[in-house]
Amino acid sequence: MRTLREIPALREALGDARRRGERIALVPTMGNLHDGHLALVAAARERAEVVIATIFVNPLQFGAGEDLEAYPRTLEEDQARLEAAGCDLLFAPDTTTVYPRGLAAQTRIVVPEVTDGLCGASRPGHFDGVSTVVGMLFNLVQPDLACFGEKDYQQLAVIRRMVADLHFPIEIVGVPIVRAEDGLALSSRNGYLSPEQRAIAPRLYATLCELREGLESGSAPSALLEQGRTRLEAAGFEPDYLELRAADLGPVTTVTREAVLLAAARLGTTRLIDNLTLTLPR
Ligand code: PAF
Secondary structure: OEEEOOHHHHHHHHHHHHHOOOOEEEEEEOOOOOHHHHHHHHHHHHHOOEEEEEEOOOHHHOOOOOOOOOOOOOHHHHHHHHHHOOOOEEEOOOHHHHOOOOOOOOOOOOOOOOOOOOHHHHOOOHHHHHHHHHHHHHHHHOOOEEEEEOOOHHHHHHHHHHHHHOOOOOEEEEEOOOEOOOOOEOOHHHHHOOHHHHHHOOHHHHHHHHHHHHHHOOOOHHHHHHHHHHHHHHHOOEEEEEEEEEOOOOOOOOOOOEEEEEEEEEEOOEEEEEEEEEEOOO
């Protein structure tokens, strides 16, 4: 696997693959890779001749007071894991390569509506940073497809909308959440949890599972969601949101069948997110 740091080298490597008529799959990441990221690489590997991962801790998607400085940077371990997973190329640029004029002067992509509420409400500007960097990576790599984890459900919806609205000729592949044995969704931020918090963390998924059971058997959503919030608080979480939305993140109406439960909650200073899709009864 070759690691490329500069845009001209990236363009040259991909130009060769394109001339050979090979399909290119992109896996954008911020590094500190776990099995969830490797599932993205595996999904990419199944669908394309060339798999390119990117590692870039994108400052544009972190708000003031968030964990930009503390975000784990583990390039050497990540390179070894990507290579073992069959990745062909890694693009790991510096911030000045991505944003040469600085963050304030950077042209941005703003996706409306689907960014409203949920993480968009508690992390203002976050999705503008995500869509801007992902749009830029799409332009640089020009992949045939790109793989994103379903754990970041709203992010995936934002990227799908951006691709549709800006007519990027790129297939977006959503890859199912990878969980630890106790149900906790894998995330680079799990590494911030103390042993006590790590023992509590699976309650987030367990609560979503309990709610799903109630909703699928016809219980009223508002009372169930209130109970879910109370349960999370009792376990030691500070819930940010716990919501039921239609699968496209629109509001749930009487005709909604495919839906999603979404949660974000803090354990100490660590913010965890998770979601579970479900089918509402008629
Ligand atoms: O999901 C992530 O790791 C990031 O938001 C992404 C898509 C790599 C953009 O920086």
